[in-house]
Structures are given as structure tokens and as C-alpha cells.
Amino acid sequence: MVKSIDDIKTPDGPATFTMEVSQQGYRMNELCYSLKLEHNRELFKADYMEYIKDYNLTDVEIELIKNRDWLKMAHYGVSAYLIGKMVDCFDTSFISMGATMRGETQEDFMNKTAPLIKNHNKEKAE
Numbered sequence: 001m002v003k004s005i006d007d008i009k010t011p012d013g014p015a016t017f018t019m020e021v022s023q024q025g026y027r028m029n030e031l032c033y034s035l036k037l038e039h040n041r042e043l044f045k046a047d048y049m050e051y052i053k054d055y056n057l058t059d060v061e062i063e064l065i066k067n068r069d070w071l072k073m074a075h076y077g078v079s080a081y082l083i084g085k086m087v088d089c090f091d092t093s094f095i096s097m098g099a100t101m102r103g104e105t106q107e108d109f110m111n112k113t114a115p116l117i118k119n120h121n122k123e124k125a126e
Contacts, residue, residue: 002024002058002060002076003060004060005060005063005064005067005069005072007060008060008064008072008075008076009075010071010072010075011075015074015075015077015080016075017077021075021076021077022077023077024076024077025073025076025077025078025079026077027055027056027057027058027061028055028057028061028064028073028076028077028078028082029077029078029079029082030055031052031055031057031086032078032079032082032083032085032086033082033085035082035085035086035088035089036085041085041088041089044086044089045089048065048089052065060076061076064076065086068087068090068092070083070087070097070100070101071100071101074101083097084097095109095110095113098113
């Protein structure tokens, strides 16, 4: 059981998704999934601390949200796709989220990622 945010390890590479991690991240995934609805996103944006009260989050989970620690959320068991729903509510870009999760500047992240996107789109066209 994670007792503090410091207990969440973020090793290099993708987050390991086990049954334990899945169960641990359930409440946060449920919260993030709710943000697919525009009405819920507006409520979250207006007062996210009030909005999250209905999800019985632990202190660690609340701290993850307050810190906007996307990488630790992923290693805690929150789907990266669903984290994106919350990222948008904090008026943060996916590029910023990706750069933060990789410990890079946005410029470095784009310089590494843009060629991959360009090559992927080129392959689709062929």
C-alpha cells in the first residue's frame, strides 16, 4: 500500500500495470473517466477540490492531483489516456504532459517526438 507520494517509484520505461496497480488506481481512473463529459470538466475546472470529494480519494491520490504529477499517476495505476482528460482540465497540453513525464523541456520533447509523428504519417500515406 502506498502511504506517501514518495512511495510511488518511477523507473525508466513504461509503467507496469499489474492487478495490484489496477486496483490501486481504480478511484483515480474513475475520476478521470468522469471528465469525458463536458459538464463534469466544467465542474472540475471551477473547483477541482470540491469535485473530487465524491470519489473517496486517499491523501496520496489528492496529492498526486494537487502536484499534477502525471508520471507518478501513471505508475500508481492511472491510465495515460485518462490522465489526459485531467491534463486538459488544468489547461495543460499533451506535449507539456509528455515532456514532464519524460523529464524533458517541451522543446526537447518535440524535437524527439515530431520526427516520429512525421514518419508515422508518411507511412500511412504510402
